[in-house]
Amino acid sequence: MTETVPHITFVCQKNGGKSQMAAALLRDLAGDAVVVTSAGTAPGASLNAQSVEALAEIGVGVGDEHPKALTAEMVEASDVVVVLGSEAQVVVGPGTRLETWITDEPSERGVTGMERMRLVRDDIRPRVEDLHRRIR
Template identity: 60%
Template sequence: MSRPSVLFVCVKNGGKSQMAAGLMRKVAGDAVEVYSAGTKPGNSVNALSAESLLEVGVDITGETPKLIDPQLVRDVDVVVILGREAYVDPVDGTRFENWDTIEPSERGIDGIERMRLVRDDIAARVNQLAAQLRTTHQS
């Protein structure tokens, strides 16, 4: 039985997709293969994203943004696109989800407070996906 696999994607691969990958690794451990990538990767992980994850025991400070690999998109079970800006061409046989995550800055919430809200929104979605992946791969 192979492990389920998920690829988290955003534009820069410095914030939301890195957060989702870090949270999935924490929740699922070795039970899920976890990847993250960006459509136009930046140079580094967002410092506030990393700080907000350290508060919940997840360290992404050693991660670096990566360009999305079309072969990986075909190989994983699920591609999760975070936010509204990234676009990935659909591939037959790969499940795609778009997580339109909350954006507290639209309500004037910035800094670490914004990132904690984003983290908690992503964490809830990651927990649901991890449970789905465990259920579908136990059969």
């Protein structure tokens, strides 16, 4: 009996920060045991440098990732689509589970810079770990 490899897609609006962080964390945790994609509903031009730095602080890299637009094919190929935040809206078909993670936004409390990125990373990380446990 062959097992299928789960395919997870992380989505946010710009695909430069939160969804990229979640994807990098899951890739680091699961390796080849999971196919991981990230995309945005209105992708920006580049990754958030502080997001990349916050991941590097814990030994996680983003590789050659860059912001990309979410496509219907990405959604259809996914077993689970995780939307980070409330700005991006995604519709999935039968057989694809949709999760929405309302993440902490420290900037709403006046926290900015690297302190903000560390808090965002530390909010997303346990959610990714929980997702990894649930899809194995």
